[in-house]
Amino acid sequence: MxxxxxxxxxxxxxxxxxxxxxxxxxxxxxxxxxxxxxxxxxxxxxxxxxxxxxxxxxxxxxxxxxNLGDNDMRALRYIIVVTDRGEVATATGIAEHLGISSAATTKLLDRLERGEHIRRLPHPSDRRSVSIVIDDATRRAAQATVGREHARRFHVAAALSPAERDVVIRFLTELSRTTESDWS
CATH class of the missing domain: 1.10.287 (Helix Hairpins)
Structure with missing residues (x-):
C-alpha cells in the first residue's frame, strides 16, 4: 500500500x-x-x-x-540495414548517416574493427573505397538487443487503429517542435 x-x-x-x-x-x-x-x-x-x-x-x-557508444551502435545498425538491402556499406555512407566528419568516422571504424565488430574489405566495384562488413556475432547481438526491442515497438504501434496512430503522430510531432530553440 x-x-x-x-x-x-x-x-x-x-x-x-x-x-x-x-x-x-x-x-x-x-x-x-x-x-x-x-x-x-x-x-x-x-x-x-x-x-x-x-x-x-x-x-x-x-x-x-x-561495450559500445551511441554512434557505434548507430553505425552498426546502419551497416546491417544497408547490407541487408544488398548494398555496400562504406565509410562515406556511415559518415553521412551519422553526420560526423571523415576523421571521426575513421576513429569510429578503427574502434569497431579493434573490437572485432566489423571488417574492412575491398569494395566490390570501387578500387578507391572499402566496404564495411559487420561481424556475424555482432550482428546476432545487435538483433537480439536493439532489433528485438524495435520489433516490440513496431507491434505496439501496429496494434493502434489508424486514427490512434494519427493522434500519436500529431502529438509527438508537435512535442518535438517544442524543443526548437527561440535562441538561435
Missing part, C-alpha cells in the same frame, strides 16, 4: 506538473483547466517521461552489453 508520504514524494518529482513546478502561474496559465484535466495532461507527460526513461535504460543496457 502506498503511504501519503510516498504519494507526496512522487508528486513532488513531477516537475512537468504546473501544480508542482509553477504554482504561481508564471510560466503557464492553466486557469481554463480544471484539476481533472490538468491531471490528465500530466498523465500524458508522465507516460512520455516513462518512455524516455525506459528508452534510456534499454539503450544503456545494449551499449553496456556490446
Amino acid at each position: 502506498t503511504t501519503p508520504e510516498q504519494v507526496a514524494a512522487e508528486n513532488a518529482m513531477r516537475m512537468h506538473d504546473p501544480r508542482v513546478a509553477d504554482i504561481r502561474g508564471r510560466m503557464l496559465d492553466v486557469s481554463g483547466l480544471d484539476d481533472a484535466e490538468i491531471a490528465h495532461v500530466v498523465a500524458v507527460l508522465d507516460a512520455v517521461r516513462d518512455w524516455r526513461v525506459a528508452e534510456s535504460r534499454m539503450s544503456e543496457a545494449s551499449r553496456r552489453y556490446m
